[in-house]
Amino acid sequence: MKNLCKALTIAGSDSGGGAGIQADLKTFQAFDVYGMSAITAVTAQNTVGVRSVMDISPKLIYDQIEMVSKDIGVDACKIGMLSNAEIINAVCKALKATSLKRVVLDPVMVAKSGDFLLKKGDEKHLVKNLLPLCYLITPNIPEAELIAGISIQTNEDMMQAIFKMRDMGAKNILLKGGHMPGNNLTDILFDGENFHRFSSQRVDSKNTHGTGCTLSAAIAASLAKGENLYHAVKLGRNFVLSAIKEAPVNIGKGHGPMYHNIKVSY
Ligand SMILES: Nc1ncnc2c1ncn2[C@@H]1O[C@H](COP(=O)(O)OP(=O)(O)OP(=O)(O)O)[C@@H](O)[C@H]1O
Numbered sequence: 001m002k003n004l005c006k007a008l009t010i011a012g013s014d015s016g017g018g019a020g021i022q023a024d025l026k027t028f029q030a031f032d033v034y035g036m037s038a039i040t041a042v043t044a045q046n047t048v049g050v051r052s053v054m055d056i057s058p059k060l061i062y063d064q065i066e067m068v069s070k071d072i073g074v075d076a077c078k079i080g081m082l083s084n085a086e087i088i089n090a091v092c093k094a095l096k097a098t099s100l101k102r103v104v105l106d107p108v109m110v111a112k113s114g115d116f117l118l119k120k121g122d123e124k125h126l127v128k129n130l131l132p133l134c135y136l137i138t139p140n141i142p143e144a145e146l147i148a149g150i151s152i153q154t155n156e157d158m159m160q161a162i163f164k165m166r167d168m169g170a171k172n173i174l175l176k177g178g179h180m181p182g183n184n185l186t187d188i189l190f191d192g193e194n195f196h197r198f199s200s201q202r203v204d205s206k207n208t209h210g211t212g213c214t215l216s217a218a219i220a221a222s223l224a225k226g227e228n229l230y231h232a233v234k235l236g237r238n239f240v241l242s243a244i245k246e247a248p249v250n251i252g253k254g255h256g257p258m259y260h261n262i263k264v265s266y
């Protein structure tokens, strides 16, 4: 029987299907990885915005993580929307109790539409309690600014923010450059020793809802398959790029979803 790798997403549900749990499971599927979920919050959203959010109880979140870990097993995990400090702490407790390895944290704070997905001020719990338990964190520029406490305008600022996040306990950091200006888009990976730059042309598309979710899920899927960090990031970026480029139709009136039905070759 073939060896099936398994990945867990701990994230919020996006009713529009472009981000959150839905994007993560589609991505796991594309990487031929068995997908499991621990839902942290249910959002009523579409490509234009978020209308309402209901948080799941911390106990139910803890139980989802423990139930799948105990029985099925988790080769890698990604974390997205956590909504508030109580949920962050329940996830920390579950990560410790289940000794989950290869945890990728996408520190989701604000949706592309501008709606808050983490209670203002609660990012300090994310940094203090969760960040040191994770293998990789994948902040975008505004998230890195908030975590590191500096403004990021240049490449040097990006490096400075990475050093600050390392000093806060982050082991490996992928600082995403999607929010920097210009047509050339660079993400920087710090693997605890060296910097690696990944550059590509910005694709002129409005279908970029869920790029961060999809990237972190793709990296987790590759890690579940045993890829090393550098190669997992490379595969993840290629996947996102193809998923933006190959969207066959515009879905919704705002930032549409990407196309997750991409063939992945290792
Ligand atoms: N227009 C684009 N063309 C090509 N690559 C892009 C584009 N926008 C984002 N990316 C890539 O997608 C990934 C996510 O980047 P970004 O900085 O947008 O993250 P994010 O803000 O967390 O995403 P989101 O909030 O939409 O989920 C990065 O690898 C980035 O380089």
Ligand SMILES: Cc1ncc(COP(=O)(O)O)c(N)n1
Binding pocket: 011, 012, 013, 014, 019, 020, 021, 043, 080, 081, 108, 110, 111, 112, 113, 117, 208, 209, 210, 211, 212, 213
């Ligand atoms: C449940 C959930 N998780 C994450 C995002 C971030 O994605 P984006 O920044 O593309 O809106 C989202 N909108 N909804």
